[in-house]
Amino acid sequence: MIRYSLKCDQNHGFESWFQNAQAFDSLQAAGMVTCPDCGSSKVAKSLMAPKVRPSRNAATVPAPAEPAPTPPATPAPAPVATAPDPDVARQIAELKAKVEAESDYVGDNFVSEARAMHLGDCPERAIYGEANLADAKELLEEGVPVMPLPFTPTRKTN
Template sequence: MINFSLHCPQDHQFDAWFKSAAAFDEQQARGIVTCPVCGSSEIGKALMAPALSRAHSDKHAVSAGHPDQARIQEMLRALRQKVTSEADYVGDRFAEEARKIHFEEAEARGIYGEATREEVVAMVEEGIEFMPLPDLPEDRN
């Protein structure tokens, strides 16, 4: 699964999950990806920068005060723990290693690491499937 940040010509922005980058392209070509606000089917991908570090953050938790917030955060911690315990950490070589796996130049395996904004954009454009690790509150301490 891959999550895309999307937008329409009216500059409405929203996220959507797809099985793959190819699935998004196929659904978009059929006109079934539509803006939830205005219904436009002229949808584009917005630039995304998953799991990038910043000196300061302008992110805000959207689930603050939600009754299931603690349970959801615990599930995200468990997901992150599973990935980091079962995948290979490749550090800042993430984009390079993901490309090798995608183009079958390296054995398929789970990896995690860091990527620059430019590397993330390039991987999305190349159809390389990946997803960011969950950002947890303790990461901001």
């Protein structure tokens, strides 16, 4: 998996995870990468720095002496906790209602149902359910179009 910093043509910045660089390119070409703020599909990668883990023996090898950093002229403002955006919460609630009204909940059978539809073993229909990260990655590697939902499904029982 790879995380990209992205920016839309309206200058909204956001991040998203992709299976690999080719997955991003194909999804972007299909217009499936959209800005969560404005919905624009004109999205490009932003400048980003990779996260590099220190080597295992970095703790045993003394680090070269570095000059002490100079303190900033003014202290950075403390982060302030903000309430969730009510508009975003409303949109997620609307999406949840639409998905639950127009799709079949298949629960823990999501992986097998999605795979069967992809292989043509059963008729295609809109479904949603639950899958662990490893199973979701396998589906993506097989070319099965799946995506996570921004909410937890309401569990339906018989």
